Amino acid sequence: MRKTNENLLMLNLFFCVSIVIANVVGCKVVDFGFSVFGHRCVSSGGALTYAVTFLCTDIIGEIWGKDEAKRAVLRGLLIQVFALMLIIATQYLKAVDPAMQSAYETLLGQSWCFVLGSLCAYLCSQSWDVYAFHKLRDKYEANPKLRWVWNNGSTMTSQVIDTFVYALISFGLGMGWLWKDGGIGQLFGLMLGQYGIKFILALIDTPFFYWFTRNAKNTNH
Numbered sequence: 112m113r114k115t116n117e118n119l120l121m122l123n124l125f126f127c128v129s130i131v132i133a134n135v136v137g138c139k140v141v142d143f144g145f146s147v148f149g150h151r152c153v154s155s156g157g158a159l160t161y162a163v164t165f166l167c168t169d170i171i172g173e174i175w176g177k178d179e180a181k182r183a184v185l186r187g188l189l190i191q192v193f194a195l196m197l198i199i200a201t202q203y204l205k206a207v208d209p210a211m212q213s214a215y216e217t218l219l220g221q222s223w224c225f226v227l228g229s230l231c232a233y234l235c236s237q238s239w240d241v242y243a244f245h246k247l248r249d250k251y252e253a254n255p256k257l258r259w260v261w262n263n264g265s266t267m268t269s270q271v272i273d274t275f276v277y278a279l280i281s282f283g284l285g286m287g288w289l290w291k292d293g294g295i296g297q298l299f300g301l302m303l304g305q306y307g308i309k310f311i312l313a314l315i316d317t318p319f320f321y322w323f324t325r326n327a328k329n330t331n332h
């Protein structure tokens with residue numbers, strides 16, 4: 112990928128759209144149909160689209176540098192807050208059909224626990240991703256053959272943070288799973304399933320990272 116303003120804009124657009132969609136579908140819990148250590152493996156629906164954001168910031172960091180990746184994270188935060196404000200404002204507008212209003216609130220109704228969990232997880236995980244990416248990149252002196260180290264190392268560790276913070280706040284505290292009978296096991300299954308899919312997606316995005324950064328200059332940022 113060439114280092115142009117158009118390409119940077121496109122990556123930021125993909126990043127922000129993925130963030131917003133992840134929040135919209137985040138309340139859907141997906142069942143993978145199997146158990147590990149007796150716990151059902153499930154995941155938030157936002158895990159799939161949220162994984163795209165880490166690929167975007169890694170590409171931005173590799174080509175445009177650490178400061179530009181940080182700015183992308185800040186833009187993503189502002190876009191999330193703005194999108195949530197629009198969704199909530201629309202929720203309080205009167206619908207012509209009560210069934211339509213009920214469906215809207217069921218699908219898009221923003222619970223405080225999911226909003227808080229999403230924003231906290233976003234700030235913690237994305238900030239760590241940018242930091243770890245460049246820390247590892249500097250350690251290995253930006254050797255192009257070792258790009259998988261800082262790409263996967265930063266993403267896989269940041270996904271641990273994202274999974275733990277989001278699940279704990281949104282489901283553990285917000286939905287009270289920590290105090291429900293069997294809730295801790297249910298929460299563990301959610302974390303396990305959610306991180307499992309994120310781990311797999313992190314491996315899958317590696318060739319894409321290599322492809323988009325194949326012409327990046329071998330310099331420290």
